[in-house]
Amino acid sequence: MKYDLTKKPTRGAQRTLDAFFTTMLDLLSKKSFEHISVHEICEISNFPRATFYNYFDDKYDLVDYCWHVLATEIQVDQVTKVSSERDLVVYFDRIYDLFEAKQALLKGILKNNDFSGTLVNSFVNYLKTVIQHIFYESLCYSKPEIPTQLMADHCSETVMLILEWIFLKQQPTTKDQAHQYLETLLG
Structure with a gap:
């Protein structure tokens, strides 16, 4: 930039x-x-x-x-260590709330831009990178056989998969249902 x-x-x-x-x-x-x-x-x-x-x-x-301005609303500067992947729900909620607050904007963008097009891919990739950074910086993972970066990548991919499903593919889902998806997918 x-x-x-x-x-x-x-x-x-x-x-x-x-x-x-x-x-x-x-x-x-x-x-x-x-x-x-x-x-x-x-x-x-x-x-x-x-x-x-x-x-x-x-x-x-x-x-x-x-994308940078929108991502700052996740409050990356307030990253703290978390003790388990269950505590990642805090960060998931921040991102979920951002998507929910910007739902009208997302719908407008998706109405005029193809889901698999350059613009939407650029948004998803940018946000995925931000989420990977958040998880890498905050994850205190207790399983030494899995590298922290790998776990951060896995968690961020899972979070984005759920958020894409709900907000970009427009599948109505409550936050509680999203938490259930997150818990199930992260095991």
């Missing part, structure tokens, strides 16, 4: 980033990613193309930024 996410943005930079973020998500809920242009993003955001290119390399870079 062109913009350095590790530094705190100025108020002006934050306003600009917020405008591009909001515009991109609004456009994604109205049309396919392939039909969105940088020109259109700039026109709706009311910023010149030069400003866009000060922050992003292209619309793919902007969409990665959008």
Whole structure:
């Protein structure tokens, strides 16, 4: 990503980033990613193309930024060690709540973008990477015969499988049912 996410943005930079973020998500809920242009993003955001290119390399870079902003709502900075995979329900709930809060946005995106297309795959892959990081950093796994990274990968794949089923494939499921799926799939 062109913009350095590790530094705190100025108020002006934050306003600009917020405008591009909001515009991109609004456009994604109205049309396919392939039909969105940088020109259109700039026109709706009311910023010149030069400003866009000060922050992003292209619309793919902007969409990665959008995924980053959404993923921060999982509160990765509040990762703590957990004692078992059962305690991963706390993190599952954070992610579930994010999907639930953004359900209208997800439905709009899925209405205009193919489930197996580039955009949805980019979202799923980005979020999967974030979840793998959370689980790797937080998992205190008591079985030394299974490497922590392997267990973190397994847990994140399982969590994403359940969330994709519920929210992206739009299978109505309560949080309690989702917990049951998680418990069954993780054993």
